[in-house]
Structures are given as C-alpha cells and as structure tokens.
Amino acid sequence: MSSRLRDYLAVTAGLVCIWQLAATLIADPMLPGPVAVFQSIVTEWRSGALLHHLGVTLRRVTIAFVCAMILGTLLGWVMGRSLRANRLLDPLLLLFLNLPALVVIILLYVWMGLVEAAAVLAVIVNKVPNVAATIREGARSLDPQLEEMAEAYRFTRWQRIRDLWLPQLFPYLMASMRTGLALIWKIVLVVELLGRSDGVGFQLHLAFQLFDVTSILAYSFSFIAIVQLIEWGVLQPLEKRARRWQGEMQHA
C-alpha cells in the first residue's frame, strides 16, 4: 500500500470515528452517526432510488461540464489572444462572474419554464465565465519564442493546437476542470432543488421537508464519492500522463 493511500485512509477513518463519537454523545436524530447513514445508503441503493437519482444528477453534471469547458475555453482563448476581443468582452465577463448563480437559475426557469434545458443551461451560464477567466490567463502566457519557432517551421494549424497550445494551456485546463467539477455539481443540486422532480437535489429537497438528516447525508456522501472517483479515475491519470515530460511529478 502506498504511503499516500495509507494517509488518506487514516484521515478518513479518524474523521468517521470522531463523527460516531459525537453522534453517540449527542444522541439526537438531527445528527445521525455513520452507521445509520450507511444503512440509509444501502436501503436507498436496494430500492433503486439512489442509483436513479445519482444517475440523473451525474448526467446533468456531465452535459453541463462538457459544454461549459468547451465554450469557456473558446471564449477564454479568444479573449487571451486578441486585445480587441478582450476589450469588448471583458465587461460582460465581469458581469457574469459576479452574477449570483441563484439569479441565473431563477431567471432561466421564469423565462423558459421548469424544463431540463433551462436547468442545464443555468449551470453552463454559471460556469463558463470561470473557465474563460482561467483559460484567458493561460492564453496570455504562451511562450513567444516557441510561437516564433512554430512560425519559422511553418507548423500547420493542427500542429499548433496539438503540440504547441494545448500543452501550454494544460495546467490552466486542469485547474478549471478541478474547480469546474466541484462548482458544477453544487449548482446542479440547487437547480434540481428549485425546479426538477428528480436528481440528488430533488431528494435533498424532500428530505429537508421531513427534516430527514440521515437521507440528506446519505445522498450527499454518495455523490461526493462519485466526484472523488472521477478525480482518481479520470483527472489524476490524465494529469500524470500529460506531465510525463516534466519527470517525477510532485504529489500535491
């Protein structure tokens, strides 16, 4: 077992112990212990409800994530590369960066009705400005010497994208993917709570009305686990592969 995994397990086990201890001492249904929450997860899993709602939320997160990353990257790229585009779009970017997520969600629901498209669009609108702002920094920091080299050796457009720009943008893409995943799934829950009849957010809404803290924790932890799996299974291997050229990666 790697020392990293051992540390991770030790911290997790420690937190669970403290949680159990607190729950036992307080002995109130408003703070269920880890065992009760785990039992709730198993019950919900058996009934099929957990899987269904997790699946629905995950689908919304995926669609919103992919769209927001693509749109935000294109927007950030254009703003980072062209002074004029930046001048024209910067006030708009600032406006959307500071527009509360809740306002966007409510407005889109009012304008489009309580439909799936409005829900996903609201999440995308919330995330695109963050991606754009990060990628813009990346696009501004491209190495001019390599740019000149690519010019001198007449790199094709495709070569420039794949071999020159993407590797330089990679840390910025990675940063916006990390914060993006975290932000998007939180916003998706709000969107579901306000206007959808399925998904983790909707279940939290039901549990909230019943003051069912056990279900709230069961659904939350289930989704956190999924996000953690995406981090381990997708983002970290991707990062490791892309950073091979730097040699030994420093573990964060």
Next chain:
Amino acid sequence: MLELELEEKGYDQRLLGNLNLQISAGDRLALVGPSGCGKTTLLNIIGGLDRAFKGQRRLADPEPKIAYMFQEPRLLPWRTVEQNLRMVCSCRNQALDLLDEVELLDAACRYPRELSLGMARRVALARALALEPDLLLLDEPLVSLDPSTALRMLRLVEKLLRKRPKMALVLVSHNPDDADRIGAQLLQFDTVTGEVLLPNNEKTASAGQLLV
C-alpha cells in the same frame, strides 16, 4: 535564391540600413560583430520572421526553403527529441538518420529537459536540417558552450555543410574565427561596413554596400 535591399530598420533605438545582400545556392556568409550590433535583427529579416523594415526582400521562384536555428534551442519541452524532429519531417527514418548525423541517436526518446545545452543545440540543428532547407540560418550556434563542446559543434557544422554543398548558410557569430573555420565570407558589422550601424538621428549616412 534571396535578394535583400535593406534601406532602413530601426531596432533598440538604433538603425540598420543601406545594405544589399544576395544569397545564392552554396553561399556561406557570416554576420560577425559584437553583441547588440544588429546581427540577429538582420538574420530575422533574411529569414522572413521580421517584415517590419524599409526595403525589399525578394525570393527566387520556386521559393527556397529556409530553416532557422535560434540561439535558444526552442524545442517543444513536452515532446521527445524524435517527436520534435517529426514536427518538421513526417518520415521516421529521416528523423533518425538526422539524429545519427548529429550523434544523438541514443537520445531519440529523451525529453529536452534531460539534455545539456550542447545536445539541445544539436537537436535544434537536426530539426533545421529536417526541413531539407536551401538556406540555413544559424544564430550563434556556439554561444555559451564550453570550449570542447563548442569545438565539437563547429566540427559537426563543418561536416554537415560538406555533405550539403548546395545549401546556403548564414551564420551569426561574435567570433570571426568560427566563421573562418567553416569558410564563410564575413560581413563584419563594426569594421567592414561601419555605415551599417548608425545612431538613430543620422539617417543620411552613405551606403555601406556589400554584394555576396
């Protein structure tokens, strides 16, 4: 293959101008002078990287292929040595042959950060040759190398030039001996064409003309 009539080019508050240059197949020309005298600026103009100057740059038809080896190796750090070469030539065998020629075949799979400066320069040289250029531009290929590495690099350039007698070369160097060694004609900025270098306010200087 290339004709340059440079009337005026301002850089760093100085002026380069009144220069005619013709480069034909097999020519070997060295731009020699102290640092900051405009050698690299002129090389950029010859190479077509810098088009903001007064004058004319004419290329023969069909257009000659020009390869530029920069003073910094400028390799893509996230690509291996072989991949860096194959950005320029698509054929694997050609890339490996060139690496063999610059004596770096065993470094094909290494990343640029694993190379010394001398090795990285040789990779950059191989990449320039991978273009199969009609005109090769070398910007200070020996600068900041230790004497033995510099000598090795110089011998390598000599060898590669012997193998490619039709390829024209423009070398930028601050050391006239290097230029002599590969048999290049000198365009000495400070002495031969004193008029090449002018302070910015003296725009009426006489022509320092040089035909190669």
